[in-house]
Amino acid sequence: MTTPMTAVTMVVIASIVAMNDGDLERALPAILMVFLLARLLHILLGIAELGKYIRSIPYPVVSGFVTAMG
Incomplete structure (x- = not known):
């Protein structure tokens, strides 16, 4: 989950x-x-x-989120 944190970090710092x-x-x-x-x-x-x-969140949701951030 490095990519989502990079995006969040960038927005917070900016x-x-x-x-x-x-x-x-x-x-x-x-x-x-x-x-x-x-x-x-x-x-x-x-x-x-x-x-x-985190097991309660379906895999496609997590995968879609990370893919969208990339």
Whole structure:
């Protein structure tokens, strides 16, 4: 799922930089905070073992999503 995360990352970074009038130095703390919170959520979801529910999503849906991102 690297391709979808690349697309999401690009949009998040571009949005935060745009909100800071294109100044990457001012946007950097917000960018880091977004990704640190995302990683924390990822860890918490792993501890709660919620990843097992991906089996409930039909394979064609997941495959179509990843293919569309490519």
